[in-house]
Amino acid sequence: LSVATVDILKAYYYNTITNEYTIALEHVEQFREKLKGEPIFQEDGLYYLEKGKALYGLKRYDEALKTLQRGIMPDYMNHPLDQAWLTTAGAYRALCYVKLNDKKRALEEVTEAAQKIQSYPDSIFSSFVKETLQIIQKL
Known part of the structure; x- marks a missing residue:
């Protein structure tokens, strides 16, 4: 899990600090790939938050909204x-x-x-x- 966390933090960095949304999306997908076999990933709101932020930054507002609606607080957070x-x-x-x-x-x-x-x-x-x-x- 901790290795995957680096990717979500990188996505945050590229979304929020440098506004490089395409790079942020790459890190979001790397995060997803590393956790795809983990049951807790299915409810990881940070994945949907950072993916939605990247899509918003890329002006893909409908897609961003649908993604952000899945950004809910998991029980373990x-x-x-x-x-x-x-x-x-x-x-x-x-x-x-x-x-x-x-x-x-x-x-x-x-x-x-x-x-x-x-x-x-x-x-x-x-x-x-x-x-x-x-x-x-x-x-």
Whole structure:
């Protein structure tokens, strides 16, 4: 499992830091390949989050939205920062809805994510969700 974790972290890096979405997708798929025989992979929300972020970055909004909808919190994810990271999926779904001209759904998604993120420590993840909420509220 730990070897595969490197790939999801690389996907995060390329999605979030360098905005190299095609490279991020490659790492997401390497992550999936390394874990394909693991039962817990079937519910790994980080895979769907990072894949959805890459698709969003590549302007494939419909596909990104469908992928991000599968980014749910697995039972085994206990660390608050990991949970906050996965909670950003709601903000990315909201951004997809904005691009698809559904501002009502966008506001619902980001509001729900902002409510959930309140229970986690301040981090880059909580800042992102709160900033996304402010941006969408102004639309």
